[in-house]
Amino acid sequence: MRFTSTRNPDGPSVSFTEALFRGIAPDGGLYHPVEQPDLRALIRSLGDDASFVDVAGAMIEGLFGEEYDAASARALALRAFPFEPVISELEPGVKLLELYHGPSHAFKDFGAGFLAATMEAELTRRGGETAGGDRAVILTATSGDTGSAVAQAFAGRKNIDVVILYPSGRVSPLQEKQLTTLGGNILALEVQGSFDDCQRMVKEAFADRELTDRMTLTSANSINVGRLIPQSFYYVYAFAQLKDCPEDELVFCVPSGNFGNLTAGVLAWRWGMAVSAFIAATNANDVVPEFLRTGVFAPRRSVATLANAMDVGNPSNFERMQQIFGTDGASVGPMRGLISGTAVSDAQIAAVMRDVYSGTGRLICPHTATGVEAARRYLADETGGNTLVVTLATAHPAKFVEVCRDAVGVEPVVPDNLARLLELPKVSVRVENTREALSRELLSRFA
Numbered sequence: 010m011r012f013t014s015t016r017n018p019d020g021p022s023v024s025f026t027e028a029l030f031r032g033i034a035p036d037g038g039l040y041h042p043v044e045q046p047d048l049r050a051l052i053r054s055l056g057d058d059a060s061f062v063d064v065a066g067a068m069i070e071g072l073f074g075e076e077y078d079a080a081s082a083r084a085l086a087l088r089a090f091p092f093e094p095v096i097s098e099l100e101p102g103v104k105l106l107e108l109y110h111g112p113s114h115a116f117k118d119f120g121a122g123f124l125a126a127t128m129e130a131e132l133t134r135r136g137g138e139t140a141g142g143d144r145a146v147i148l149t150a151t152s153g154d155t156g157s158a159v160a161q162a163f164a165g166r167k168n169i170d171v172v173i174l175y176p177s178g179r180v181s182p183l184q185e186k187q188l189t190t191l192g193g194n195i196l197a198l199e200v201q202g203s204f205d206d207c208q209r210m211v212k213e214a215f216a217d218r219e220l221t222d223r224m225t226l227t228s229a230n231s232i233n234v235g236r237l238i239p240q241s242f243y244y245v246y247a248f249a250q251l252k253d254c255p256e257d258e259l260v261f262c263v264p265s266g267n268f269g270n271l272t273a274g275v276l277a278w279r280w281g282m283a284v285s286a287f288i289a290a291t292n293a294n295d296v297v298p299e300f301l302r303t304g305v306f307a308p309r310r311s312v313a314t315l316a317n318a319m320d321v322g323n324p325s326n327f328e329r330m331q332q333i334f335g336t337d338g339a340s341v342g343p344m345r346g347l348i349s350g351t352a353v354s355d356a357q358i359a360a361v362m363r364d365v366y367s368g369t370g371r372l373i374c375p376h377t378a379t380g381v382e383a384a385r386r387y388l389a390d391e392t393g394g395n396t397l398v399v400t401l402a403t404a405h406p407a408k409f410v411e412v413c414r415d416a417v418g419v420e421p422v423v424p425d426n427l428a429r430l431l432e433l434p435k436v437s438v439r440v441e442n443t444r445e446a447l448s449r450e451l452l453s454r455f456a
């Protein structure tokens with residue numbers, strides 16, 4: 010599979026490995042597959058007895074057959090995913106695809122796990138060739154959630170150091186513990202400044218020739234193809250698990266912010282996973298539902314909501330969605346044929362969390378609640394169908410204790426591994442919010 014930039018689809022292409030380590034294309038666009046392989050036969054052949062690793066291994070071989078044969082594809086899947094999605098029944102017509110059983114308890118564990126495993130495999134392979142062993146330094150800024158998935162996924166990986174910049178005093182206590190208690194190859198830099206300072210410092214480091222000449226700096230950004238592609242695997246897994254549901258009655262509902270998750274589902278559809286529709290569920294940051302309604306894409310500043318991991322006003326994966334459906338102004342037609350959009354207010358998010366709790370005794374996180382509300386609206390609009398809406402449950406409610414308490418009046422049970430983290434001592438290195446401070450830390454440790 011080759012990749013080109015969304016800003017120059019007919020331009021020079023790069024391999025998966027190159028796209029993986031570069032992260033973003035030199036022209037600022039996102040890497041996107043040039044050809045869409047036809048995996049219909051493969052996807053149909055997967056039965057409901059296939060484990061997630063079975064599905065992921067088959068998909069890796071199907072997509073990257075030139076790089077991975079069946080055995081190495083399976084070995085990669087095993088290293089990337091020491092956890093599985095779970096499908097559960099929520100209410101008539103709605104199932105949850107629970108994606109929060111990984112180490113950081115959010116679906117980003119799937120992307121981060123695959124990115125870490127593929128980078129480790131490639132560096133180890135190169136190390137074998139150059140004897141000395143190739144090392145890479147992953148540099149990433151976080152406002153909380155992404156950093157913890159990346160830190161957990163890369164902890165203990167060979168030939169990779171991870172440096173995470175986070176704004177001091179501005180992440181939740183649990184998030185801070187997720188970043189600062191791993192040790193080993195994970196370095197937490199506590200920046201005396203804001204998240205924007207952290208992002209600026211990372212950008213400055215990538216532009217600093219002294220640093221890039223002396224170490225292999227790379228990113229683990231959410232737009233990396235190494236994080237995008239594996240997100241298609243759980244759609245195919247759910248599709249295989251739900252074999253009994255006729256294809257024209259199966260719908261996926263995706264709580265969305267930056268739209269990586271939805272894009273991965275649409276890619277699975279392009280590769281041959283025949284489903285009837287996707288629902289793009291957003292919070293009040295509704296530029297994509299608005300685009301589907303009006304045909305006008307009007308990115309703007311994000312507003313803060315209860316589902317804060319989806320507070321995105323200018324979703325970067327929209328470039329990929331446009332590429333899939335045709336890049337001209339008329340792209341809304343074909344996109345509308347597959348995707349329906351809907352936006353959910355904070356009041357509605359809280360109401361659904363309460364309603365689901367009183368109806369089923371289950372707490373769901375505010376992002377998942379956005380999806381459940383969208384699924385209910387979709388089913389209500391339908392006349393006499395048998396549609397099954399599989400709603401992606403993107404995070405464990407225990408990551409959003411305050412929201413659960415305020416909306417439902419109940420505190421979620423915190424999973425053991427998160428509870429244990431709260432007891433561990435925090436280890437971070439405090440740095441000023443300047444380019445020189447970061448450069449000094451990196452040179453003293455990795456040059």
Ligand SMILES: *Cc1c(COP(=O)(O)O)cnc(C)c1O
Pocket residue numbers: 115116117154264265266267268269270271318319376403404
């Ligand atoms: C990141 C995130 C989302 C949004 O996913 P996108 O791929 O950015 O659309 C939804 N829910 C949770 C819990 C998240 O962490």
